[in-house]
Amino acid sequence: MGGVNFVQCATDFRNNVTANPAYATTWGFQDPRNSTSTLNSTISVPVCQVLCGNGRDFYAWDQVASTITTWVLPVIGLLLQAPYESNKPLRTVFAIFRWLGSPIASLSYILWNIKVTAKCAMMVDMSVGYRERPGKDTDFSEIRDSLYILSVMNQYVMEPSLPSAIAEKLLRVALFSENLYLPNSRKTLVQHRTKLAALLRSGRRRGAVPVFISLMWFVFSLILSIQQAFGTIGENRTAHDLALGFLLGWLPVLVLSSIVDRNPVVPDDIKSRLNKLIATVRKALTDNDARLALARSSEGVRVDYSWIDEMDRFYSLPEPLGNEFDILLSRFAGQGRVRWHYGVAHPILAGIEDDFAARYGRGWLRAPNARRDLVNGVPYTRNEDPLRHFDLREIWQIGGSISLVAGTIAGAFILSYLTPTVGLGCRSGGYLNFFIISSILLITEMLVWWTTSFRTISNAAKDWIHRWFARFLYLAEAANTGWLCYIVMAQTIGSYRTCDCMGSRWGGEGGYINFDLIDQAPASLSRIAWVVGTAVACVTLGLGCGFIIVEWCCQSHLATSDYQRAMNGLRWVRVFKKYTSWIRTIPDHSIEGIKILKSMVFGGRDGRRSLVWSWHEEVQVVQGQPLRNSREGSSTIREDNYHPDAENHPDPKSHPDPKSRQGSSPLVMFPSQTRSMSGRRSSTTLWDPPRPRSREGSNATTDLDGYELSRYPSTNDRLIQSPTSQSLG
Numbered sequence: 001m002g003g004v005n006f007v008q009c010a011t012d013f014r015n016n017v018t019a020n021p022a023y024a025t026t027w028g029f030q031d032p033r034n035s036t037s038t039l040n041s042t043i044s045v046p047v048c049q050v051l052c053g054n055g056r057d058f059y060a061w062d063q064v065a066s067t068i069t070t071w072v073l074p075v076i077g078l079l080l081q082a083p084y085e086s087n088k089p090l091r092t093v094f095a096i097f098r099w100l101g102s103p104i105a106s107l108s109y110i111l112w113n114i115k116v117t118a119k120c121a122m123m124v125d126m127s128v129g130y131r132e133r134p135g136k137d138t139d140f141s142e143i144r145d146s147l148y149i150l151s152v153m154n155q156y157v158m159e160p161s162l163p164s165a166i167a168e169k170l171l172r173v174a175l176f177s178e179n180l181y182l183p184n185s186r187k188t189l190v191q192h193r194t195k196l197a198a199l200l201r202s203g204r205r206r207g208a209v210p211v212f213i214s215l216m217w218f219v220f221s222l223i224l225s226i227q228q229a230f231g232t233i234g235e236n237r238t239a240h241d242l243a244l245g246f247l248l249g250w251l252p253v254l255v256l257s258s259i260v261d262r263n264p265v266v267p268d269d270i271k272s273r274l275n276k277l278i279a280t281v282r283k284a285l286t287d288n289d290a291r292l293a294l295a296r297s298s299e300g301v302r303v304d305y306s307w308i309d310e311m312d313r314f315y316s317l318p319e320p321l322g323n324e325f326d327i328l329l330s331r332f333a334g335q336g337r338v339r340w341h342y343g344v345a346h347p348i349l350a351g352i353e354d355d356f357a358a359r360y361g362r363g364w365l366r367a368p369n370a371r372r373d374l375v376n377g378v379p380y381t382r383n384e385d386p387l388r389h390f391d392l393r394e395i396w397q398i399g400g401s402i403s404l405v406a407g408t409i410a411g412a413f414i415l416s417y418l419t420p421t422v423g424l425g426c427r428s429g430g431y432l433n434f435f436i437i438s439s440i441l442l443i444t445e446m447l448v449w450w451t452t453s454f455r456t457i458s459n460a461a462k463d464w465i466h467r468w469f470a471r472f473l474y475l476a477e478a479a480n481t482g483w484l485c486y487i488v489m490a491q492t493i494g495s496y497r498t499c500d501c502m503g504s505r506w507g508g509e510g511g512y513i514n515f516d517l518i519d520q521a522p523a524s525l526s527r528i529a530w531v532v533g534t535a536v537a538c539v540t541l542g543l544g545c546g547f548i549i550v551e552w553c554c555q556s557h558l559a560t561s562d563y564q565r566a567m568n569g570l571r572w573v574r575v576f577k578k579y580t581s582w583i584r585t586i587p588d589h590s591i592e593g594i595k596i597l598k599s600m601v602f603g604g605r606d607g608r609r610s611l612v613w614s615w616h617e618e619v620q621v622v623q624g625q626p627l628r629n630s631r632e633g634s635s636t637i638r639e640d641n642y643h644p645d646a647e648n649h650p651d652p653k654s655h656p657d658p659k660s661r662q663g664s665s666p667l668v669m670f671p672s673q674t675r676s677m678s679g680r681r682s683s684t685t686l687w688d689p690p691r692p693r694s695r696e697g698s699n700a701t702t703d704l705d706g707y708e709l710s711r712y713p714s715t716n717d718r719l720i721q722s723p724t725s726q727s728l729g
Contacts, residue, residue: 004055007519009048013051014040042512045505045513048502058493071492075251077218079096079251083334097474100480107401115396117261117555117558123364124558125613126361142190151345153274155267155334157338163314167328171278171344173281176371180281181293189281204264208552211255229534236518256548342389353610361612402439406435418529419526421517425505427491434484557569581614
């Protein structure tokens with residue numbers, strides 16, 4: 001195909017050496033660092049340029065076609081399954097630049113959103129007992145709808161003009177209130193949420209099967225390439241083709257993650273409906289009767305609603321309602337499309353956990369006043385700007401993204417670096433450059449986010465900084481995407497077959513071309529390096545894909561339209577998590593240890609603030625403790641879980657006589673099926689805790705042991721005897 005012919009050049013050099021032995025002394029090269037280098041078969045790069053020329057020795061068409069069918073077409077098939085937005089060509093181009101040019105940053109945002117949706121799904125699961133499967137029209141189904149709506153909201157950018165504390169309070173009312181009166185509406189707020197959740201589930205983009213088929217195509221190509229490489233071990237071209245697949249090994253994980261961090265079919269329509277719900281609630285909050293009804297639902301606890309007046313000063317509700325629902329949520333930001341996107345969900349979820357859910361654990365929805373505290377909880381104000389700040393907990397997702405991209409590229413680097421000529425050359429250097437540029441883009445983006453996370457910088461200044469850095473990052477991502485495309489093209493057609501590239505002299509090593517190893521190296525020189533590189537890349541790719549598939553399975557019950565199928569899926573999720581809980585033991589204990597160490601060094605509350613999955617329903621013993629004792633500005637008191645055997649408790653002082661607590665609500669034991677201090681079932685007669693209730697006309701909900709869990713007129717009207725023989729599992 002034109003240019004240099006290294007096979008002919010090698011033949012001419014050997015013939016000249018045979019005809020004139022002094023030719024080897026004049027033109028040959030002996031590398032002292034390489035025992036396989038001899039004057040009769042090795043020349044330096046400058047001599048190569050003189051004897052062979054400065055052109056390129058392109059691959060023959062059959063070799064080009066083999067690479068195209070093995071790698072180029074599967075990669076294109078994967079890219080076609082990426083979550084693009086319909087009829088948005090410019091955004092599609094920017095999204096491609098984003099995903100290909102800055103994969104570490106993109107995966108960091110995607111993994112963070114997957115973590116948030118996983119927390120939503122886990123909180124739905126943990127809201128009731130391990131054996132319970134509540135029916136429709138229960139508190140459980142309402143919470144399931146609310147948290148699913150919140151997970152969808154998390155994919156949209158929040159308008160920066162509304163203070164985060166006010167936005168969080170508004171969203172809590174919109175998502176969790178049962179008693180807000182909606183003027184001029186025939187439906188209750190619960191009915192609005194139920195309808196919206198059904199619409200969101202039906203409007204969720206399908207297509208998981210094509211994504212899996214594209215993934216299988218890529219994996220099948222990888223298997224064929226590995227078999228071909230080790231079947232002809234030592235052949236340089238097959239090794240470099242395999243390295244090309246490893247270089248792109250992070251791409252299947254990125255595309256596969258879109259089945260979890262899934263975008264709607266029409267994101268703009270979903271955005272309008274979400275904002276319509278928020279606008280409806282906000283309009284209702286301006287009505288005095290609605291405010292009074294909401295205040296009455298606080299059950300005697302004084303709640304400050306002055307934030308509503310402050311909210312009205314920032315926004316005026318559009319009249320009439322039309323396409324002007326962009327009050328709180330603006331453009332779609334899922335799958336890492338938008339930089340510096342944190343989402344609205346995590347601060348709300350963390351606030352609920354810190355309020356009471358983490359303390360109660362499994363069955364937190366039965367906690368006293370749980371529905372009230374979902375609405376009236378204190379905003380999550382541990383951070384300066386909780387809905388937009390850079391959260392240090394994202395370090396886990398950033399580290400995972402770096403490990404994924406670095407692991408697959410490391411496999412490609414090992415193969416190309418240790419394939420003769422050994423050293424840093426065009427291929428291995430190109431892979432390294434791509435990773436370095438991606439890392440610089442990640443560091444730049446995170447530093448800008450961190451420095452603009454505090455309230456000392458005005459929103460206008462933040463917007464200006466973000467706008468100018470975004471322009472720079474767009475250009476850098478486009479350039480890095482072009483560099484990646486060049487690497488793929490050069491390896492496919494053989495553009496790397498030049499004296500400079502084959503001499504591998506970028507890093508000071510190499511600098512020569514051994515004609516005996518130019519196309520085929522001895523297996524003894526290649527086997528170990530190829531095995532190590534293949535193992536590193538394949539393990540990284542397998543762990544990445546496995547993690548995404550597990551998250552998809554564990555979160556699907558939240559987005560499934562059919563309620564019964566969702567409950568069946570939740571049942572299997574619980575079984576899976578129960579029997580794989582030992583895998584999470586080490587990271588859970590590690591995080592707990594870090595939290596304790598942090599409290600010892602910097603002070604503050606020790607232990608985790610987050611809800612941890614468990615199949616046990618632990619007894620919570622907290623007497624007269626503030627519901628949010630770690631938050632400032634909260635005076636809500638929770639009368640919690642009087643221990644019926646207080647005289648035998650290790651700390652009797654923490655369990656005062658219930659008769660001395662005047663004005664308190666009746667005491668409850670939570671939950672009814674509990675463990676004694678020895679770990680066995682307690683046979684003590686207990687107060688029956690609140691259960692997920694069934695609306696009129698719906699079927700009573702039963703757990704797997706046959707208990708009726710709904711239609712209790714009052715949790716204080718009856719006693720039950722806890723089982724003594726059944727196990728918690």
